[in-house]
Amino acid sequence: MLRELTINDFTSVLGEGKATPGGGAAAALSASLAAALTSMVFNLTIDKKAAKDYPESVVTSMKEAREATDRFRNRYLKLMVDDAESFDGLMAAFSLPKETEEEKAQRKSSIDSAKERVLEIPYQLVKESFEMYDALKIATEYGNKNAISDAGVAAILIHSAIEGAALNVFINLAGSEVNEENISLKAQTDDYVEKSKSFKEDIVATVIDKIYGRQ
Template structure:
């Protein structure tokens, strides 16, 4: 745009944090808009895409696809997936991978070249390996049943909680969009999102628990010939024991939240009430099992203040879990008898 004197006039665009330029590529008989998005939190990726579509439609044109050059954070794709899921009347609490695939398909990110999430999404490209959670179900069960002490009860407790949170999310997702549940649609959609976060955190805890146990095993291998070596080894062991107690404590706290979500899921699709009940059972098992693993590590810890604090916390977690599980059980039994 130029003024009467031929000087370039800058006019604010429609979107903040966006720098873009467009041109026509005669060889391909199409126009291309090249965009630098400098703050996806303020201006979401899907907002930019939809704005370009809107402007193109004013000119009688259609956006045929898009491409991300380089790597992209996971969040803008997940948020795009939630946005498009919401537009179609679906729950925003779908699994992360499903939301990302929704974003890839709707944004047309596969239109120019294959969008390999393991290479294009930053968090996936730099992710630490998860030896246990990357196994098949059979592979994990076989690993648990071997003569190795890890994975053990702590990892299994975390998995139980993850399954409980997953079932709670499933019930919510089976409810959103169903006739007769309009009053709880938004609540359960939000609940499903939260349940997915808890599920993912507990899935990570499966490997974290085994890693904490392995740290203790490594400390036990330290030399103990000299007095200095003995002191260093004992300190490493004490740190390891504390970590081995703190990791399952966090697991228990997450499982308790999964249990609360299972109770919330009782508001959902009545055809899935037993799924909500099983979610509660799994989450309660996760709380109790994780607390067992906290308590079993306390006997070797010399910090009495730490020990007493952990005992108090586990007692509260177990009681809260028992109370919630009892409420869930009564409602489920009443519904199916």
């Protein structure tokens, strides 16, 4: 199972030239790394000297955000596996026999279902990665300044995950029927990418200001 591989083994498998794992799984891993880094920032802040002057409401917000990042980390790893499995499922559907009319109908139904799944997973990753920004903003504003660069790296990674997953949405849409639903899906994905880019740039700018004592 992908999530049980060592880093060395995962990158080796990723580079083998097989269809899976691919960019979608790599994007999901990027999101999981972003969640882990954000959690690290909270763990270096909560119950530490860095948070001693914070009001209880801020500490509570950080604790809730930390819990969210832990959930996200595991969810993104699941989506990493789902992405690879969904594409494997599509390839299996294309390999089904098509000698009889009944087989052709069954094959088409399987391919259609598999295509829906292959499109659904990266879009889920786009949406759920975007949800990380709430926690990231809290980490950037209140996180231990000695770890603030890690919040910036997390922002870069989560945006990378969103852009990467979006590319998978687009390539799957390119091979799908042009209809209102798919047009809407493309527009929604574009919107997530643009908003993510803005959020990422704001967080990185804030991090740089804090590094140089401008905030």
